[in-house]
Amino acid sequence: MVMDAVVAFFILGAVSQLLGAKLAFPESLYKSLSLFLMIAIGLKGGLALQKHIDPQLVLMGGAVIVFGLLLPLIAFPLLRYFGGLDRINAGAVAAHYGSVSVATYAVAVALLEANNIQYEAYFPLFVVLLEMPAIVVGLVLAKGSLKIINAKFIKHELVANQSILLMLGSLLIGYLGGNSVEKLSPLFIELFSGVLALFLLKMGMVAGEQLSTLKKHSLFLVSFAMLMPMLGGLAGTALGWMLNLSAGGIALMAVLGASASYIAVPAAMKESLPEANAGMSITTSLGITFPFNVLLGVPFFIALGQYITA
Template sequence: MMLDAVVAFFILGIVCQLTGAKLSFPDGLYKTLSMFLMIAIGLKGGLALQAHVDPSLLTMSLVVIAFGLTLPLLAYPLLRYFGQLDKINSGAVAAHYGSVSVATYAVAVALLEASNISYEAYFPLFVVLLEMPAILVGLVLAKGNLKIVNGEFIKKELIANQSILLMLGGLAIGYMGGASVQKLSPMFIDLFSGVLALFLLKMGIVAAEQLSTLKKNSIFLISFAILMPMIGGLAGTGLGLVMGLSAGGVALMAVLGASASYIAVPAAMKESLPEANAGMSITASLGITFPFNVLIGVPFFIALGSYLVQ
């Protein structure tokens, strides 16, 4: 099977880091590429949503939110009782694995489109909905009570969250902008794969850097960071089938279940759970799970979705 060119840039980043090549990105470029992808994903979803508004979308959205609340509850006992982590770190890591990775979703979309596999237009909305529920559950599990989930936290992490605002804003602009949105296509649609390739090049470098930090609990951490995406991905596959999604939709639901956050959740944990070991969570989600999903998980779930929905 031929390796997708976009994914190949991720491997190139890993090779550059492991061989000691001095490949540096200009200051702020990583954040710019990340912002571009979030806006582009929202716009693409909004454009497609113009012609595909589904009356059952509210019900499906509630189901997706419930899915986001469930995933950290599956991860927590694995971390607490098999990994022997304390409550604080078990809750923090579980939150990462209940939330989503926008980059992993972007890779899945690129591979689906390259293979001409269609998917439901409203998935960017599901990405937004899955950003935050796991953070709330993770904090409650870590602290053992609901007091940490206060009004200030909800305002800062839910209402003013950059990822949520950019994707939801892009979705609204794409949906309500009508024909005028086509003016943005040369940048946000036509250049999507190229920008994603640059982003993955950077992510390959960062992922390889994280691998060098594996120390305590490394065997369990590696095992968990591979097992949990499979659990979440298979659960997402089952959910997609129950929801009656297309082959591409089932694959994307699986990818959302399999991915782990390394942007929104770390920021929330740093603010609300500073005593947690941030390095362990980032190493697992970015150093192990992200490469696993890009190279193995996403192609597997796309193939599984195509096999199950024919």
């Protein structure tokens, strides 16, 4: 069995931490790589929209938003009533699992392209759309009230959220920039896999560190962090099938449903829900769900997408 070289860098990072190796990886480089991936994904989506935008895509976008609203509603009762978490932490963790992981999506795209599996090129639009609904639902669940949703919240936590702003802005630049966007291809398109490999090396290191922090609720959290991606992924598979997507498109919709945010949502929770245990959310989403998806979830959903459309 041949392992994808990009994914192998994630394993290298995790193993280095488990062995106690001290790899020097500047925090500034990690942040730069994050910015690169968000801009690159947005630009690719904008280029695709130049050719594919139509009323049907608007309807599909609406379906994706509804999907994003439902995911935290699935996660919350599992966390609250089976895991015994309080309302605040159950809502915070549920928000992470209703949103998406840009890195997981990037891994799925890299694997699809490496295996010459076609997918709808406008998917970055769906990535952007899925960042926002879960933040709103998670906070409402945590507070038990709709009063938290006000103009200040919408401005600072949704519109001005770094990942949402960069991906949406880059998507618009890619769409409105016409042929001039091709000048950016040598950096943001051709170097995408190499940058992703470096990013996954760092993610592997972080995941290795997070695994050692599991304490209270550890058995349930580990179980939830592997069960929820499967539930969300299967729901995404069903949605992709109903939208009549290609094999790669069904796989990507499944991956969006299976992934958990560790960039956009943690920032929003830190600002709007400071009393929540941020370590619990990051450990589950990044320490367990992210490696689970990279190593098992993404390949499984790609194979499932091909099986359904065969």
